[in-house]
Amino acid sequence: MNIIDKNIDNGNPFDWGRTSSDYAKFRDVYPQQFYQKILDRNLCTAELRKK
Numbered sequence: 001m002n003i004i005d006k007n008i009d010n011g012n013p014f015d016w017g018r019t020s021s022d023y024a025k026f027r028d029v030y031p032q033q034f035y036q037k038i039l040d041r042n043l044c045t046a047e048l049r050k051k
Helices: 016-026 032-040
Strands: none
Touching: none
16 A cells, blocks of 8 residues: 655655565664553454454
8 A cells, every 4th residue: 555645755655564564673762661561451462463
């Protein structure tokens, strides 16, 4: 899915799905506590992926 936003890359379309893995790999700036809060709320767990 192409996303177009005039404020990003001069409005050129981009596919976030193709770049999200690189973003996660190279932009891992969030502390462990952030991820723990997500898990504590039972969000983004493997069990949810199966549904």
